[in-house]
Amino acid sequence: MKRTQILIVVVAIVLVGVIFFLPKVVVNDEDKSDLANSENATAVPEGHSEDDGHNHGAESGATADAHMSATPEQLMELATARAKYNKTSDEQARNRVAAELAEAYANATKYDSAGYYYEIAAKARGGERSYKKAGDAYYEAFTFAATQERASELGAKARGMYEQVLKNNPTDLDAKTNIAMTYIATSNPMQGITLLREVIASDPNNQKALFNLGILSIQSNQYDKAVERFQKLVAVNPDHVEGTFYLAVSLAETGQKQEAKALFTKVKGMSNDPALASSVDEYLAKLN
Template identity: 55%
Template sequence: MSKGRLALILSAVVLVVVLALLPKVIINKDKKGTFAADGTAAPVAQQDHDPNHEGHEDHAEEAPAAMPGNPQEAHAAATPAQLKELAELRTKYNGESNNLAKAQLATQLGEKFAKISKYDSAGYFYEQAALARPGEKSYQKAADQYFEAFSFAATQERSQALGLKARELYEKVLKNNPSNLDAKTNTAMTYIASDNPMKGVTLLREVIATDPKNEKALFNLGVLSMQSNQYDKAVERFRELTMVNPSHIDGNFYLGVSLAETKQKAEAQKAFARVKELSKDPEVLASVDSYLQKMNSAQ
C-alpha cells in the first residue's frame, strides 16, 4: 500500500496517484514509492500521524510519563475529549493488578488508539491483551495494527522495526491457523521491506497458489512486477485482478499504466476510462487525465 520504499519507476504523475490512492504499504522509504496492501485508499487523517517515536513495545516497564500510549503524544487529530479518555484509561491500566481486567483495559486502549490512527500504540496494547488471552484473532488484532504502523513508517529503520514486530505476531497467527491468507500476505509484505524480499515474493506466490483470486496478493504481485519493469507480467496480474473485481479502482489504474508501458495504447485508454467510471475523486481523475495527456504527447 510501499515501505523502506519500493519505488514504482513511473512518471511523476504515477507517483501522485500512488500517494493519493495507495498509502498502505511502503516498501522503500528513500524513494517514496507506495502500494496498497489491500488496494484501498487510507483516510487522510492516517497520513498525518508521525510514527517517528520509539517503539511502544519497548516501554512496558517505564515510568507513566514515558509509557506507551502517552495521550500527549497522540495523533494531532485527537480531540481533547479523546485525549482525556486515553489518560483516564491509561491510569486505570497502570494501576490494575488483576490480569483479566488489565487485558480488558488493554483492548479498550488498543481500540481508542486505532481510532486516532496511533497504530503502534494500538498494536502494543492489543498485544498485551493477546498475551493474556492468546489466540489467532487476538494476535491478528495486534499484528494488523503494527502492520498499519509499518505502512506509514517515515524511516527505513522504523519500517524494519515495525515490520519485524508485525511479522512476529503474524507468525503466531499462522501457527494457530496456517490457512489465514490475509496474515500470510501481510507477512509477505514485511519480508519485501526487509533484507530478504524474495521470501516475501515466495509467500505471495503461495497465497496465489492457494487462492488464485486473492485480490491483495494479485495487486501486490502486479506492483512488484511494475517495480522491476516487468510490465508484461504486471498486465497479467492486473488483468486477473480486474476480472476478479472489475470495480477495483487501483487495479484498473495500474492496468492502464502497465498497458501504456507495453505500448498497448488503446487498451490502456479503456482501463483509464474504467477508472473514471469508478471514481469521482478529483485527485484520481486529475491523475488519470495527466497520465493520458502524457501518453498522448508521447506519440
C-alpha cells in the first residue's frame, strides 16, 4: 500500500482495512484451524461507482468515504479519460487508453475501478509491471472493503494479479506479502501466515511482513509475540510510526506500563495525525 492508516476507537483496536476482517488465528505452527468465512470470489470486482459505466455494485462504508476524497481536478481528469476510452474503437488503442483510465481512477482513489482497467491493460500487454499495477489497485480496494464478502472478492482479484507477477518474478516479496494478507480474510488464513513466514525467511528485516505478523499476533491476543515482531520492526526502522504505536499497545497489554508510556509519548512526536494523538492520549490516561 502506498499509504498507511491507523484507526482506533476507545478501548479497542480497530485494525486498518483487511485487519478489520481478520479471524482470531493463533500465529504459531500448531494451530492449523480454519477460522474465517469461506471465500466467495467473483470474476468482476464490486464497488465501481455508478458513473464508470460498469455498475458492478454499490459503494458503501469505508470505500465510499475514500472515494469522496477525490478533488474536482481529479474528477475532471477521470471524466476526460473515461470519455476518451469510450470513444476509442481500435482494440489496441483502447487497451492503451485503459491504462490511462485506470491511472485516473487511482488518482481519484477509486481503486476497485482502477484495478478493473489496469487488469484490462495487463492482459493485453502482459509483463510483471502491468500486473503489479492491477494487483496493487485491487489490494488497495481490498483494504477499504466494508464487508468480509467484499474483501474476499477483491482479495481474490488481487491474488490473481499478483500470481501473474510472481510467475515473472518469484522474488517479488511485496507481491507475496500482499497475497498473504488477502488469504487472512479467507477460510484458509494459515496459508497467508505461511507465506508471511516465507517472506521473513527470505528477508528477516522485511518491514511489511514484520508489521503484518505483529498485527496478526495482536488479533489473536498473543501480545508477547507481538512485542517481538514490533521490536524487530522498530529496530529495522526507528521511524515506523505504526510499528512504534502497536509496540506500545503490545507492551501495555503485557503489563510493561512504563515502557509503553515512553513509546506512546514518542509516537505523539512522530506524527501530526490528530486521530492518532487522541488515541495515544486515551491509552496514556488508562495507563496512569
